[in-house]
Amino acid sequence: MAKIRTMTEGNSAKMIFLFALPLMFGNVFQQMYTVMDTMIVGQALGVQALAALGAADWLNWMVLGSIQGISQGFAILMAQEFGAGNIGRLQKVIGNSAILSAITSILLLILTQCIAAPVLQLLQTPQEIVGMSLLYLRIMFLGVPVVMAYNVLASVLRALGDGKTPLYAMIVASFLNIGLDLLFVLVFHWGIAGAAAATVAAQAFSGIFCLASLKRVTIFAFSKSDFQIESALAGKLLGLGAPMALQNAIIAVGGMIVQFVVNGFGVLFIAGFTATNKLYGVLEIAATSYGYAMVTYVGQNLGARKIKRIRRGVKEAVLIAIVTAALIGVVMLLFGKNILSCFISGTPQEFEQTLEIAYHYLTIMSVCLPVLYYLHVTRASLQGMGDTMLPMLSGIAEFIMRTGAALLLPYLVGEYGIFYAEILAWLGADVVLFVSYLYRIHAVSRKMEQAEIQQTAC
Numbered sequence: 001m002a003k004i005r006t007m008t009e010g011n012s013a014k015m016i017f018l019f020a021l022p023l024m025f026g027n028v029f030q031q032m033y034t035v036m037d038t039m040i041v042g043q044a045l046g047v048q049a050l051a052a053l054g055a056a057d058w059l060n061w062m063v064l065g066s067i068q069g070i071s072q073g074f075a076i077l078m079a080q081e082f083g084a085g086n087i088g089r090l091q092k093v094i095g096n097s098a099i100l101s102a103i104t105s106i107l108l109l110i111l112t113q114c115i116a117a118p119v120l121q122l123l124q125t126p127q128e129i130v131g132m133s134l135l136y137l138r139i140m141f142l143g144v145p146v147v148m149a150y151n152v153l154a155s156v157l158r159a160l161g162d163g164k165t166p167l168y169a170m171i172v173a174s175f176l177n178i179g180l181d182l183l184f185v186l187v188f189h190w191g192i193a194g195a196a197a198a199t200v201a202a203q204a205f206s207g208i209f210c211l212a213s214l215k216r217v218t219i220f221a222f223s224k225s226d227f228q229i230e231s232a233l234a235g236k237l238l239g240l241g242a243p244m245a246l247q248n249a250i251i252a253v254g255g256m257i258v259q260f261v262v263n264g265f266g267v268l269f270i271a272g273f274t275a276t277n278k279l280y281g282v283l284e285i286a287a288t289s290y291g292y293a294m295v296t297y298v299g300q301n302l303g304a305r306k307i308k309r310i311r312r313g314v315k316e317a318v319l320i321a322i323v324t325a326a327l328i329g330v331v332m333l334l335f336g337k338n339i340l341s342c343f344i345s346g347t348p349q350e351f352e353q354t355l356e357i358a359y360h361y362l363t364i365m366s367v368c369l370p371v372l373y374y375l376h377v378t379r380a381s382l383q384g385m386g387d388t389m390l391p392m393l394s395g396i397a398e399f400i401m402r403t404g405a406a407l408l409l410p411y412l413v414g415e416y417g418i419f420y421a422e423i424l425a426w427l428g429a430d431v432v433l434f435v436s437y438l439y440r441i442h443a444v445s446r447k448m449e450q451a452e453i454q455q456t457a458c
Contacts, residue, residue, distance in 0.1 A: 007161060007297045008083055008304040013316035016293050019163050023289035026167035027281075029174035036178045037195045038278040040185050042343045047271045047350055049192055050343065052132035054274025055125045055263065058255035060140055063112055064147065065248030070104060071097075071151040072295060073241025076383055078159035079296050083303025087219055094156055095226030096233050100241075105148035112141035123260045126267060132192045139193055143200030150203055153210035158296055160217070169209035177202035243388035247395035251425075254402035258421050261406045265415050268350060272357025273418075275343040276365070283332065283365060286324045287373045290317055291380035298384025307445050310385075314437070317377045325373040329366040336362045361419045371426045378433040382440055390436035394429040401428035 007015055042050040074097040081090040116137045120130055154166040177198050184194025262273050294317055301310050332339075340358045344351055379391045402425035409417030 006083070007300045008306055008309070012297075012309060012313040013320060016290070016297055016313060016317050017320055019161070019296065020286070020289040020293040022163040022167040023158075023292050024286050026163075026170040027285040027289055029167075029170045036181060037199065038275070039342050040181050041192060041195050042271075042275070044185055045191060047344070047354065048129050048267060049132060050274055051126070051267045051270040052129040052136065052192060053195075054270050054277060055120065055123070055129055055259065056133040056137050056140075057274065057277060058252050058259050059116065059119050060137060061255065062249055062252030063108060063141065063144065065252055066108070066245040067105075067144070067148050067151050069244030069246070069248040070101065070241040071148070071155040072292075072383065073244040073388055074101070074152065074237050075155035075159040076240050076295060076299050076386055076388075077237060078156060079299030079384065080303040080386065082160055083300030091220060091222055091226045092230065092233060093237070094220075095222065096229055097152060097156075097237055099227055099229055100234060100237060101148050101152045102145075105145040108148075109141065109144045112144060113138065116141065119256070123256060124263050126263060126270075129267065129270075136192045136196045139196035139200065143203060146200060146204045146207055150207035150210060153207055153214055156214060157210060158292055159299070161296060161300070162213075163292070165210060165213045166206075169206040169213075172209065173202040173206040176205055240386065240388050243392040244383065247388075247392040250392075250395045250399045251402075254399040254406075254425065257403045258406040258418065261410060261418055265418075268354050269357055269415065271344065272354040273361060275340050275354065275358040276361040278343065279332070279336070279339065279362060280365070283328060283369060284372065284376075286328065287321065287376040290321050290324075290373070291376040293317070294377055294380035295384045298381050299386075302385055302444070305448055307441070307448055310381075311441060314377070314381045314441075317381075318374060321373040321377045322370045325369040329369045332362060332366040336366065360416060364419050364423060368423045368426065371423065371430060375426055375429050375433060378430070378437050382433070382437055385440055385444055387436075387440050390440060391433070394432040394436065397428040397432045398425040401425045 007019065038050065038053060041053055074093070077093050078090060078097070081087075081093055117134055120133055120137075125133055150169075154169070157163075157165050180198035180201055181195055184190045184198050188194060190197065262270055294314070297313055297317075298310050301307075301313070337355065337359045340355055340362065341351075344354045344358070375394075379394060382388075382391050402421045405421035405424045406418055409420055411417075
């Protein structure tokens with residue numbers, strides 16, 4: 001049975017870390033099957049197939065990021081209602097979120113199937129890999145409703161303080177994905193389509209696992225009326241989820257522009273760039289986990305009207321995140337080349353050239369990792385306070401910095417200049433988020449102080 005918990009009492013730093021820990025393990029297993037996908041494709045199908053995965057990455061991430069943004073936005077209101085103890089209202093929020101998610105997933109499924117081929121052509125994907133990229137995307141996008149279901153169900157559980165159930169779902173799903181990868185690619189010889197099919201099947205299992213666990217939560221007694229759309233509530237949910245989805249979509253468009261530039265450097269450069277990008281998720285594992293933890297922590301404490309506790313928790317989370325980032329960066333600098341070599345195959349010359357490109361990029365990202373971790377903690381804290389507009393502005397800052405660097409630096413310092421686009425994007429977002437957090441926490445504090453004065457006067 002799912003174990004719910006309140007984060008409005010107790011040691012903030014310990015609570016945030018312990019809440020994030022199972023999420024990290026879950027992300028480890030999620031990234032494990034992403035990495036295994038890449039290893040199996042790269043080793044069994046060659047450099048061109050590895051490049052085809054890379055060419056599809058940002059469009060695939062744009063869809064996944066939009067889904068995650070919507071579900072995380074819905075979870076903000078869930079966490080706030082749970083923190084305030086409004087279980088009846090929480091049930092309405094969950095029911096309306098489920099209906100809105102179903103409608104959104106159907107629309108996304110239709111849209112993604114229509115735009116996949118034109119976008120790959122617009123990005124000038126090399127002809128020798130465009131067919132594989134398109135096949136991979138079509139299968140992945142057929143799984144959009146499955147991905148939506150898992151993300152919404154996992155967000156509900158996290159909003160209730162349960163980070164372990166999504167972990168258990170991801171552990172089993174990761175092993176299922178790896179097993180199906182080996183079966184579909186190496187035994188059935190389905191090629192890149194097999195890797196996509198294995199991922200969709202594993203995600204379907206994750207959703208079913210979370211649903212079964214959520215049905216056993218004893219505080220709920222859902223009725224049909226909970227799943228009837230209330231226009232005001234639906235508007236509020238979309239007001240939280242849509243900016244977060246748009247934020248991720250804007251970031252992904254910037255990534256696609258980077259991919260457009262990378263596509264002009266040839267298949268080997270694409271393959272090396274892809275190898276490191278597949279480790280991006282590993283580098284970011286703890287950052288996203290701290291982010292999920294802070295949405296729940298801040299949301300629950302805002303519902304409980306504990307502003308001082310929010311301030312303290314954010315400071316402690318930033319410190320924990322930066323230390324974590326430094327440790328991960330050191331590990332990658334020491335062992336990154338060995339890890340990257342597992343993704344790459346081909347002639348000795350192809351192998352060495354691709355590995356050199358990949359490790360150069362990985363070195364830059366590893367050194368600058370604390371910048372990314374600050375971004376995740378601060379952005380999630382703003383979202384937990386119910387503010388999804390200012391974080392969206394940070395996404396726009398990312399877009400401007402990422403695309404500007406991608407279009408200018410290769411002309412100024414050569415093709416390796418593209419590696420700094422990501423770092424500059426993080427820095428641009430951090431500046432916006434730093435100012436935004438100071439503004440928002442001050443505004444929320446004043447609002448609650450005024451409310452307390454009015455209550456005292458009455």
